[in-house]
Amino acid sequence: MEDAAVFSTLAQCFGPVGEDEWNELTESAQWSDFLAGARRLLQDNRPLGADGQRLSDLRARLPLQEFLSARELSALFAPPSYQEKSDFAARHFTGGLPDSVVPVESLHRPAHPTDPGVPAGGGYLGDAALYVRDVTDGLGLEVPPAFAACPDHLALELDLVAVLLRSGMEGPALAFLAERFGWLTAYRARLLGLDEDASFYIGLVDLIMGIVAQQEPFEEGALNGCAMDSVA
Amino acid sequence: MSENAITRRSFLAGSAGVAAAAAVGFTSFGAWQQAHAEEEAGEGRTEAVHTLCNACSSKCGYTAYVVDGKLTKLIGDPQNPNASGHLCARGYGYSQIAYSKDRLTDPLKKNAQGRFEAISWDQAYAEIAEKVSEIIEKDGPGALALVQDPRPSGSYYAKRFMTALGSPNSYTHGAACNLSKVSGITQAIGAGDWVSDVENSRMTMFIGRSYCDGIRPSQVAALERAYENGSRLVMVDPRCNNSTVFATEWVPITPGTDLALVLAMSNVLIKNHLYDADFVAANGVGFDEWAEAISGCTPAWAEQITGVPADTIERLAAEFAEAAPAASIEPSWRGAYGCAYANSGETARAVALFNTLLGCWNQPGGALLTSSAAAGKLDDPRFAAPPKPEGTLLGTAEYPLAAASMGSAVFAGEMAKAGVLKGMFFYNSNMAAGYSNPAYLAEALSNLELMVVCDVQMSETALLADYVLPETSYLERAELPEFGGGKVPYVALRSQVLDVIHPNTKSCDQIFTELAEACGVGEYFAFTQEELADAQLKTVGLDLDSLRLVGTVQFPEKAFAYGAAPKWNTPTKKVQFTSEACAKAGLSASPVWVEPQTVPEDGAFRLVGGKEAIMTHTQTANIPELMNIAEQYGLDRPWISAADAAALGIEDNDECVVENEQHSGTSKVRVTERIAPGVVYIPSHFGCSVPEQHTAYGFGLRIMDYVPFHIEPAYGSAMTQEATVKIKKVGA
Numbered sequence: 033m034e035d036a037a038v039f040s041t042l043a044q045c046f047g048p049v050g051e052d053e054w055n056e057l058t059e060s061a062q063w064s065d066f067l068a069g070a071r072r073l074l075q076d077n078r079p080l081g082a083d084g085q086r087l088s089d090l091r092a093r094l095p096l097q098e099f100l101s102a103r104e105l106s107a108l109f110a111p112p113s114y115q116e117k118s119d120f121a122a123r124h125f126t127g128g129l130p131d132s133v134v135p136v137e138s139l140h141r142p143a144h145p146t147d148p149g150v151p152a153g154g155g156y157l158g159d160a161a162l163y164v165r166d167v168t169d170g171l172g173l174e175v176p177p178a179f180a181a182c183p184d185h186l187a188l189e190l191d192l193v194a195v196l197l198r199s200g201m202e203g204p205a206l207a208f209l210a211e212r213f214g215w216l217t218a219y220r221a222r223l224l225g226l227d228e229d230a231s232f233y234i235g236l237v238d239l240i241m242g243i244v245a246q247q248e249p250f251e252e253g254a255l256n257g258c259a260m261d262s263v264a
Numbered sequence: 265m266s267e268n269a270i271t272r273r274s275f276l277a278g279s280a281g282v283a284a285a286a287a288v289g290f291t292s293f294g295a296w297q298q299a300h301a302e303e304e305a306g307e308g309r310t311e312a313v314h315t316l317c318n319a320c321s322s323k324c325g326y327t328a329y330v331v332d333g334k335l336t337k338l339i340g341d342p343q344n345p346n347a348s349g350h351l352c353a354r355g356y357g358y359s360q361i362a363y364s365k366d367r368l369t370d371p372l373k374k375n376a377q378g379r380f381e382a383i384s385w386d387q388a389y390a391e392i393a394e395k396v397s398e399i400i401e402k403d404g405p406g407a408l409a410l411v412q413d414p415r416p417s418g419s420y421y422a423k424r425f426m427t428a429l430g431s432p433n434s435y436t437h438g439a440a441c442n443l444s445k446v447s448g449i450t451q452a453i454g455a456g457d458w459v460s461d462v463e464n465s466r467m468t469m470f471i472g473r474s475y476c477d478g479i480r481p482s483q484v485a486a487l488e489r490a491y492e493n494g495s496r497l498v499m500v501d502p503r504c505n506n507s508t509v510f511a512t513e514w515v516p517i518t519p520g521t522d523l524a525l526v527l528a529m530s531n532v533l534i535k536n537h538l539y540d541a542d543f544v545a546a547n548g549v550g551f552d553e554w555a556e557a558i559s560g561c562t563p564a565w566a567e568q569i570t571g572v573p574a575d576t577i578e579r580l581a582a583e584f585a586e587a588a589p590a591a592s593i594e595p596s597w598r599g600a601y602g603c604a605y606a607n608s609g610e611t612a613r614a615v616a617l618f619n620t621l622l623g624c625w626n627q628p629g630g631a632l633l634t635s636s637a638a639a640g641k642l643d644d645p646r647f648a649a650p651p652k653p654e655g656t657l658l659g660t661a662e663y664p665l666a667a668a669s670m671g672s673a674v675f676a677g678e679m680a681k682a683g684v685l686k687g688m689f690f691y692n693s694n695m696a697a698g699y700s701n702p703a704y705l706a707e708a709l710s711n712l713e714l715m716v717v718c719d720v721q722m723s724e725t726a727l728l729a730d731y732v733l734p735e736t737s738y739l740e741r742a743e744l745p746e747f748g749g750g751k752v753p754y755v756a757l758r759s760q761v762l763d764v765i766h767p768n769t770k771s772c773d774q775i776f777t778e779l780a781e782a783c784g785v786g787e788y789f790a791f792t793q794e795e796l797a798d799a800q801l802k803t804v805g806l807d808l809d810s811l812r813l814v815g816t817v818q819f820p821e822k823a824f825a826y827g828a829a830p831k832w833n834t835p836t837k838k839v840q841f842t843s844e845a846c847a848k849a850g851l852s853a854s855p856v857w858v859e860p861q862t863v864p865e866d867g868a869f870r871l872v873g874g875k876e877a878i879m880t881h882t883q884t885a886n887i888p889e890l891m892n893i894a895e896q897y898g899l900d901r902p903w904i905s906a907a908d909a910a911a912l913g914i915e916d917n918d919e920c921v922v923e924n925e926q927h928s929g930t931s932k933v934r935v936t937e938r939i940a941p942g943v944v945y946i947p948s949h950f951g952c953s954v955p956e957q958h959t960a961y962g963f964g965l966r967i968m969d970y971v972p973f974h975i976e977p978a979y980g981s982a983m984t985q986e987a988t989v990k991i992k993k994v995g996a
Contacts (some may be wrong), residue, residue, distance in 0.1 A: 037271035047275055056270045065266055119381070126382040127369030127766065128722050128734070130955045139365045155363030156765055157334060163296050170290060174277035181369070181765040191275050196290070198272075204290040211293045255292055 035081050038069040039194035045236055046135050047187030048121070048178065051114040058111040067108065074099055074242045079250040080193075080209060081202035099242045104235030112232055120233075124226065133222045133230075135186035137161070140215040140222070160184040160212070167208070168192065171199075189213070190240070206247055206254035213244050300332075314341060314815025316746060316758040318415065318738035319358035320880055322346045322480040323746055325816045326355070328739065328761040335359055335739065335762060340481060344816040345750050350481035353878040357890040361737050362762055366721045366886060366957055368734035369766040380732065385768070388731055389782035395714040395730075396429065396783050399686045405430030406655050407684070411673045412691040413437040416758060417743035417793060421776040422691045424650065428785035432653040433685070438670030440699035442602040444981040447667045448612025449595065451843045453620075454833030456667060458631045459750060460594040463489040465629035466587035467496040469580070471522050471615070472600025474505035478875040495629075496583060500525065501600070502872050503903065503945050504938035515580070516940035519870040519985060520860030521570040522600050523611040525577060526593070526618050527558045527857060528566030532581035533621045534558075540588065540623025547832065548620060550842025554854035561857060569857075571940065588622040590629025599874075605986055607858035609665060609979035613846070614855040620839045625830050634824045636749030640803030646791045647799060658684070663980030664849045672980030674700050674973070681708035690717045690725050691772060694882050697724035697953070697968060700982040701926060704973035718775055721886060722956035734769040737762075741771035744797050745811065751824045755804060756816040757797075849978040861974070861986045864942070868924075868988040869908070873948035873967045885949050885960035894950075900964030901934040903945040904991060909935040912992060919994045922946070924987065927969035930994055944989055946970070 044057055056062065073080075097105060112120065124133045138158030165183040168175050173195070175183045182188075189212050196205035220237045223230040291299070311330045316323040325344025329337035338356055340347035361367075370382035373391070399407050408431040412422050423434045438446070446456035462468050463486040475483040490497060491510040499511045500522065508514045517525060533539040534555050544551050563574035563581075570577075584591050593615045596602065601611040624630025657668065659675035666672050673695060679685045681704075688709065696705045702724060709715055709728045717729040726732045735741075743758040770778075773793040780789045798808040806817060834840050847853040864870055876899055878890050885891065894900060902922055904914065914920060916935040921928060922944065929951075939945055951966020971987045 034266065037267045040271050040273060043275065044273065049273075053270060053273065062268075062270065066271075122381040122383070123379065126372070127365075127367050128956055129372070129380050130722075131379075132956070134369075155360065155365045156367065157363050159297065159300075162300065162332065162334070163293055166296060166300075167290060168276060172278055176275055176277060177767050179275065180763070180767050188275055195274055195276055201290065207290075207292055 034069050035073060036194040036197035038066060038073060039190050039197065041066045042236060042240060043187045043190035043194065045111075046125075046190065046233075047185070054114045054117060063111060070239050070243070074239070074246055076246075077249075079202065079254075080206045080247055081197045100235050100238055103231045104238060107229075107231035108235040108239075120228070120230075123228070124230070131226055131228070133219070133226065134182070135219060136182040137164075137184035137186070137189065137212065137215045138182070140218045156181045158184075160215075164189060164192065164212075171195070184212075186219075203254045206250055209244055209247055210251040210255060213240055216241050310336075313759050313761045314757065314812065315739070315761050316416070316743075316756055317347075317351065317355040317358070318758075319352075319354040319884055320478065321413070323416070323756070323758075324351060324355060324481060325756045326351055327815070328359075330761060333763060335362065341815050343814065343818065344756055345748070345752065345754055345818070346480050346482055348482040348485055350485070352479035352481060353893070354479070354880060354884050354890065357878065357887045358884055359739060360887055360889055361720060361883075362739045362765060364721060364886065366959075367737070367766060368719065368721060368732060368769070370734060370768045372732040372734075374730050385770070385778070388733060389778055392714065392716055392731055392779065393782035393784070396687060399713060400429065403686050405653065406433065406658070407431075407686040408688070409433035409435065409658065409676050409679075409685050410689045410691065411435045411437070411676060411693045411695050413693050415692055415738075415743065415772075416746045417741075417771070417773045418691050420744055420796075421773050421789075422689070424788060425776045425780050425785075426689070427653060428650040428780055428788040429783060430651075430653045432655050432657045433671075433676065434657070435671040435673035435676050436669070437673060437693055437695070437699065438603075438667065439673045439675070439975075439980055440603055440695075440982045440984060441598050443666055443670050443672070444604075444608035444976060444979045445596060445598075445602045445612040446670065447665050447979050448601070448609035449616045450667060451609075451665065451846055452613045452616035452834075452840055453633075453830070455633055458592075458595050458619075458625075458633050460592045461590075461629050461632050462486045462495070462497075462594065463493065465490060465495050465590050465592065467498070467583055467591040469498040469500060469584075469593045470507065471500045471526075471593060471596055472604075472874075473594060473596040474499070474501070474507040474599075474875070476506035476509070477877050478597065478880055479877060496587065498580065502870075502940040502943045503874060505874070506877055515572055515576065518569065518571040518940070519600075519872050519943055520605040520607065520862075523607045523614055523855070524561065524566045524569040524857055525572055526611065526614040527561040527855070528563050528570075528577050529581040529584065530614065530618050530621060531558050531561045532563060532578055533585060533618075536582075536585075538582065538585035539621035543623035543625075544620060544839075547625075547829070547839050548841050549836045549838040550840060550854055554617065554841040557852065557854050557856050584622060588630075589624040589627035591622055592619045592624045592629075592631035595631075603976070603981035604984050606861040606976055606983060608976060608981055608983070610851065610855045610858050613843070617839070617841055617855065620841075626826060626828055628826050632751070632824060632826075633830045634749050634751055635753060635822060637747040637753035637755050637804060637819055637822065639745070639747060639800035642799050642803065644791075644799055647796060650785070650788045659980055663975070663978060665845060665851075665978045666980035672975065674975055674982045675980055677705050677708045677973075678975070680712050683711060686712060687714035688712055688716075690715075690719075690729070692719065694719075694723040694725045696728055697882050697951075697966065698948075700968060700984070701971055701973040702953070702966065702968055703926070718772060720769075721883075722954050723882070724952075724954055727954060733775055734766070735775065736764050736766075736769045736771050740764045740769075742793065742797070743771075743773075744793065745800055752818045752820055753822045754816055754818040755801070755806065755811065757808075757811045759812050759815075846978070851978055861983065862988055864988040868990050869904070869942055869944040870985075871967065871970055871987040871989050872943055872945050872985050874945060875949070876947055879947065879949045881949055882952060882960070885952055885963065886957040888959050891959045891963065894963070898932065898934065900947060900950045901932050902965065902991070903934045903936055903939045905939050905941045905943070906935055906937050907941045909933070913996065914991070914993050920991050921994055922965060922970070922989050922991050924970050924989045926972055926987075929965045929969065931965050933991070944991060
């Protein structure tokens with residue numbers, strides 16, 4: 033259950049939330065709890081959503097410094113205020129601006145990955161978006177209107193992992209995690225290119241990429257389990 | 265990490281109800297792709313919608329096929345007279361703007377640091393309205409202006425908004441497009457355009473116009489049929505354009521001298537009594553004066569100016585006489601005299617008079633003055649026009665021949681710089697990059713107290729704005745009916761093809777309606793776009809639902825009929841070989857030779873621009889699918905003649921410096937026999953300087969950087985080709 037909470041928190045960092053919710057989420061104890069949960073996901077040798085660990089699987093407790101730069105770590109320990117988060121979103125999570133780094137998968141994957149003659153960099157509502165929309169529909173969920181152009185928004189993709197975990201669907205959650213977050217490498221590079229300090233978001237992306245890497249040993253089984261399923 | 269209310273929060277509605285049993289509803293991406301491909305192949309959920317293209321002003325009708333909410337196929341509508349069943353590459357490519365990663369998604373405001381930030385619509389409207397109110401109170405509504413490239417809804421709503429505010433200053437992009445052509449022709453025949461009956465002609469001359477570059481599919485088809493019919497098709501152009509594949513001959517000409525060619529051909533017809541004297545006597549006024557005025561415009565004289573051999577000019581005139589009345593000079597559009605030179609308006613006037621000498625008006629194969637369909641008067645008081653603003657359009661006094669329906673938008677730019685205009689709105693217009701010198705316009709527009717731009721992606725103009733309002737793409741909005749003319753008048757409809765992709769974008773009718781409400785003039789917008797569209801259509805015996813079903817309806821009962829003598833809507837009700845208005849504006853009463861303003865120094869080349877088959881506007885350059893072709897074929901390269909290149913030691917694809925007093929830039933060049941010596945051609949749509957346009961940014965040279973800011977006397981156009989450049993190999 034605690035893994036789901038980590039993904040929900042990550043989702044809210046990239047998505048639009050109200051001031052009260054953000055203040056509650058980043059309140060000291062709550063935020064420390066999130067960082068601790070994230071650290072465990074980076075370290076534990078267990079599949080996503082599994083409870084506890086066998087003693088034999090326990091490794092030395094590695095601090096977050098192993099995964100993050102000092103600057104990112106510092107940013108993660110001091111999350112932005114609501115105003116800072118809103119201002120960053122207004123400048124960077126808004127389309128069409130010079131410094132737009134909208135966290136949407138379709139925008140950071142090649143439009144035609146199999147055709148080298150076509151320029152890289154897709155547009156809105158690419159295959160990733162249609163896929164996430166169909167998965168969401170299949171689960172009886174609804175993509176909110178604000179995300180109509182981008183069901184593959186990072187916030188929704190993270191949210192979906194949380195929902196799957198909470199619903200006892202660890203296998204699909206792991207399969208989704210394995211397939212959907214590869215674009216974050218390109219996205220991280222865009223965040224790094226900003227003039228403005230984006231350490232908080234880079235740190236979050238590194239956390240996600242670290243979690244994805246940690247889950248690699250368990251992916252194959254999860255993907256095999258989902259491949260035979262059909263769209264509902 | 266512990267679960268609680270805040271960590272359980274989800275963006276996905278219904279997430280609380282997901283049960284493990286729903287696992288059957290989950291599929292991997294690979295399995296989904298396979299299922300999705302099969303679904304698309306089966307086209308089980310296909311929806312077909314008739315709509316209109318927006319890649320250029322032709323607005324061709326097509327059927328859009330949508331599968332699972334995504335655009336998958338476009339087929340030109342056979343019943344649409346512009347498309348005739350086909351679309352051009354631009355039309356296909358530009359549809360991808362809907363999904364562009366560079367789409368504007370939220371209203372933007374420039375902050376104190378000069379950077380844009382997203383704001384709410386309410387904030388944008390409130391702040392714009394407050395500033396509008398301040399300007400009106402301080403300087404009057406005449407200190408406000410609008411510039412737009414008209415589209416079906418924009419031409420109604422944007423202008424009505426400006427009128428409701430009390431400002432007469434509504435401009436189109438015409439000053440950088442076809443203003444001189446329309447205005448000059450109007451002085452001669454009382455109409456701004458005609459249709460050359462190309463496919464039925466025995467001879468048609470095109471001056472600087474290429475149907476196969478600025479493509480309207482029906483015109484390409486007509487050209488092809490003319491070619492197959494054995495018509496004599498003459499392309500007068502410094503550039504051997506893509507239409508020349510259908511041409512009988514290419515007549516390369518010194519840029520800006522088309523007027524001399526037309527005057528000389530007219531002189532030949534008159535001197536040799538090869539013109540239709542009866543038609544001229546019955547329909548013209550001032551002929552003798554004009555004949556006398558151009559008596560010295562001999563082919564030998566014109567050869568010195570145009571570079572076209574005198575015997576060619578003599579022959580072309582004789583061939584015209586032989587082919588008449590099934591012959592004409594095609595009216596052109598932007599091309600050589602839409603807005604290009606100090607003599608553009610006068611060239612247009614002379615072309616119309618030349619056709620009059622042929623007696624070809626309304627004759628099979630000649631020049632046809634067709635009518636257009638139009639909505640009738642609307643009785644519903646909600647649609648009543650706002651009171652006519654006091655005063656006249658700024659520029660009317662300075663450029664009295666400029667068509668009032670267009671005005672001189674570049675003069676508006678000058679007035680912004682002078683501080684006369686305080687606030688400007690731009691709709692579907694990239695004036696700062698495409699109308700005249702961008703550096704001048706940037707300085708001029710930066711002087712405004714309020715600048716509002718409505719567009720779908722960031723542009724050079726939007727970058728200068730205080731507020732940018734994001735519009736839905738043309739595929740996501742319905743618009744007012746498009747009434748059109750031609751041999752058979754028609755009405756066509758842009759219907760909404762796709763659901764709105766970005767929820768915080770709005771259609772232009774909604775934006776201007778809400779702006780009007782915020783500015784306190786909402787009473788003039790108390791109707792929906794659908795209500796207005798339906799009311800307009802009912803005046804021509806149709807309704808919105810029925811037009812949606814078919815996309816285009818023609819009015820055969822209003823079809824053009826050959827042979828009927830035109831009614832000349834001039835002050836004299838005649839074809840005006842002399843014009844009192846022109847004389848009053850400081851021009852010759854009848855069109856005579858006017859030198860281009862810019863004469864190349866030694867070693868300099870005349871600069872010309874022009875369209876290419878897949879790219880025509882700055883807006884099309886940011887489409888990856890089109891840019892891919894442009895990159896593959898080096899379509900951004902300036903052209904230079906093989907002879908000039910040899911003299912300068914330049915070889916094909918050499919990196920060269922292209923420079924003049926305004927600008928210097930480098931580019932690979934295309935060395936070709938397809939351009940006249942002494943001329944450099946730069947495509948008119950590249951050189952984007954907006955980093956937000958990730959595809960177009962930095963690709964190619966921008967021709968307007970080389971063009972000084974200046975305005976054509978009397979007509980008000982931007983004189984977009986009154987420029988010279990020098991060219992040299994990098995390092996030479």
